[in-house]
Amino acid sequence: MNEIKTDVLILGSGGAGLFAALHVYDNNPSLNVVLATKGLIGKCGCSRMVQGGLNVVLNPADSVDKHFMDTIKGGGFVNNQDLAWTLVNDAPKTVHELEVKVGCFFDRAEDGKIHQKAFAGQSFDRTVHVADLSGIQIIARLTDQIFRREEKIKVLEETRALDLLTTEEGDRVVGAVMANIRTGEIFVVNAKVVVVATGGAASMYKISAPSFDKTGDGMAMCFRAGAEFVDMEMLQFHPTGLLAGQSRLSGSVLEEGLRGAGGYMINGLGERYMERYDPERMERSTRDRVARAGYMEIMAGRGTENEGVMIDMTHLGAEFVEKKFPGMCERVKDIGKDLAREPVEVSPTAHFQMGGVKIDIHCQSSLKGLLVAGEDSGGVHGANRLGGNGICESTVFGRRAGDTAAALAEQEVLRPYRQEQVEEIKRRWLKFYKRTDGVDIYPIRDEIKLLMWEKVGVVRDGKKLQEAVARLDELLEMAGQAYVANRTLSRYNMEWNDIINVTNWITVGRLVANGALLRTESRGSHYRTDYVDTDNQNWLVNIFLKNKGNLEIESFTKPIVASRFSAEEIRKANIKY
C-alpha cells in the first residue's frame, strides 16, 4: 500500500481548507502540504455555493463590538465568546487579504469602495458580496492561488479520508487512511498535523441545502477518533429553501439578502405571518425564528398546498429584484417561476451546523495534531448563525488553521502510525465489497433523511428525539451490513462511497439527536415543544459529546465561555429568543 509522508494534511477544499493551505505555504514555503478533496478542487462543498456574502466591519460607523454583539445575540448567547470575538476581529484582515492578495473584487458602492448589503439579524449593513453568487469568485480565486503554489501543495482530487490515524495513547492524530475515488486505491497519509475542513452534515435532512458530496465526513472521523464536540444539537434551518417537488433542486437556498432587501414572507392565506412571531423585526428577524415561524405556519395548516410558505418580492419592483438578485431569479426560472413578479414557494431547509468539534482560537481540537476549521468546528455561532457569518468563519478560521499548522509542523516530528489501525480501518470500509448479499444503502439513506426531518427537525420533543436516538443506533448497525452491487468495481464506485456517506451521516445524526435530547430548553435553532422556554438560569452551558469507545456517546456540560459579556449580564439583559 502506498504511503505519503507530509508536514500537513488538509481535508477539504472549501474556504477553510484552501485558506489553510495558502497560509501554511505563505508562513513557510518549505513545508509540504497535501490537500485532499472529495470532489474537484474548489468545486465540492458549500463555500462554493455561498450566495449572500461575508460579514465584516469596514465602515468607521460600524464596529467589531457591534458585530460581536450581533453574533452572540443571534447565537442565543451560548457562543464561545473567544471564538466569536476572533471571528469579528479577523474578518477585516481576511477580506483585505481576499481583495489585495487573492484578487477577489467585491461589488463596489457608488463611491468606489466595497459595497456592504443588509442581512437579517444585524445592526449594520456589513455584508460584502459579489452580486448574489459570491462563493464562485471567492473560491475560484482561492483555488487559483493554490495552483500558483502547487510545487509544495500537493492536491489530491476525488480523494476522501476514511478515518484518522491516532497514536497508541489515542491523544494524537498522525494522519489518515485515504481512498482515491477514481481508482479505488487505499493509501495512507502520514502527517505531523491534520486539518479537518470538510463541512457539516445538514444534507442528512429530507429538505436540505448543502451540496450532495458534503456528508459530515470530517465530523464523523473526528468523533470516531475521540475528539470532543460542542453543542451538536444546534443545527440551522434556513427559512427560504426553494420547493421544487421531488426534484433534487428542492431545498436549495434562496439567499438571505432577499429578506434583507425587504422581501415578505407570506403563508397560504396571504398573511405576513412574521407579525405573529417577531413583530419588531418581521422578516429581518434571525434565521432560527423565521424558519420556525414558517414551519409552524405549515404545521398549523396555513401553508401552501405543497407544504410550504412563500417569499414575495413583487412589491419591490421587478426591475430592482432582477438587478440585485440575478442568480436567484435565474434559479427560480429553472422551475418555471418568476421571483421578480410572483411569490415563490419555499420551505425551511436544513442548512448549517453550528455545533461541531470543540476548538480553541487556534483551531486546536482536543486531540493533538488535529486542527479543525469551518463548519466542522463548533462554538463560533452558538445556537444560531447569522447569514454572512458562515463564509466569514471558514475563511477566518481557515487562515488561522494554516498559521497554527505551519507553527506546529515546524516544531513537531513526524510520528509513526500503527499498521494494525490501518488494517482495521481498511477492513471496516472494504468489507462492503466482500459480501454477496446484504443491505441496500439507498433505502437507508432515504429513511435517515425522513427520520431527521420528522424527529430531529425544526420543532422537537423528548419522545420523538428518543425514538430518533434508538432508530439511529439501529440504522448505524444496518449500514454496517450494506453491500455493493458490483464487488469487483472499485473505480468511481458511487454506491461504495454512499455507504460511507450514509454511515457518516448517521454518526453525526446521533450526535445531533443526543445533544438535542440533553438540552431541555429551547434556544436559537433548537426548539422543543416540551421545553418551550429559554432557560438562562440553568442552560447558559455548552453540551460536550465524545466517543466513549465503541461509538457510545459520553456527555458532559460546562458553563459557556463568557469572557466578554458575562452570564450575569446575559441574564440581566433578558433578551427574548
Place this chain on the structure above:
Amino acid sequence: MSSREINAKIFRYDPEVDAEPRFDEFKVPLIDNMAVLDVVMHVQNYIDKTLAFRCSCRIGMCGSCAMYINGKPRLACRTQVKSLGTNNITIMPLPNLPIIRDLATDMEPFFEKWKKIKPYYVGKSELTEPAVIRPDSGEREFIDQMLDCITCGCCYGACSMVATNEDYIGPAALNRAYTLIADKRDAIRIERINVVGRSYGVWRCHDQFNCAEVCPKKLVPTKSIQQLKKRCVLQKFGIFK
C-alpha cells in the same frame, strides 16, 4: 411530452475493462421540475448502482456535472427535462476530455491549460488596500461578468478548435486570462499576454461562438478572446502596457 416516463439512453464505458463503449437504456419516472441530474441520480440510486457521474452543488454554481445531453454540452443540474422537448434523452460524457468511467470525465487537460495562463491574481506591490473603483467608471468593463466562470468545461467540450488542436488553450482559460489582463490591479499582465498571444492561444480561435452558445452562465468567451487579440496586437506595437 404527455408520457410520465423518460427514456434515458446513457453512455457506459470503463476504459479499464471495456473494449468499446455502449449505451444502456433506462425508463425513469418523470417528476415535476425534473433536471437531467435527477434522471442520472434516479438511475444510479435505484436501477443500476454501478453508473458513474460527477455532481456536487446541484444549483449551477460548482460546474461539476457538465455532460453531453441530447447533442449539446450542458450542466445536468440546470437542464430541465421539459426544456429538451422530448422524453428521449441521450446522455454522454463531456467531449474533448478523457473518460474516467461512464459520464465522469477527467478534467485534468482542461485545468492544465487553465494553469498555463497563470490564472492566479498577482497584485501590484503598491496596491496595499482594496482598489477604489467607481462602478460607473467603466474601468472594469465587462471583467466582472466574465468572472462568473464556473470552470464546468461546457465551452471546452463544445469548441471545435479544441477538438482538432490538442494544444489549444481553449475558451475558458482564455476568458480567465482576459479577466486578469484587463484588471489594472494585476502585476503580470504582460507575462500573460505573452502566453495567450501564441499560436496555441487566442489566434486559434475562429470565432465560431460555440463556447458562448453552450455557456450555462451566459458568458461570451469569444468576446474576451477578441479583446485579448486586440491587446496582443497593441502589445506587438508597444502600445499595450
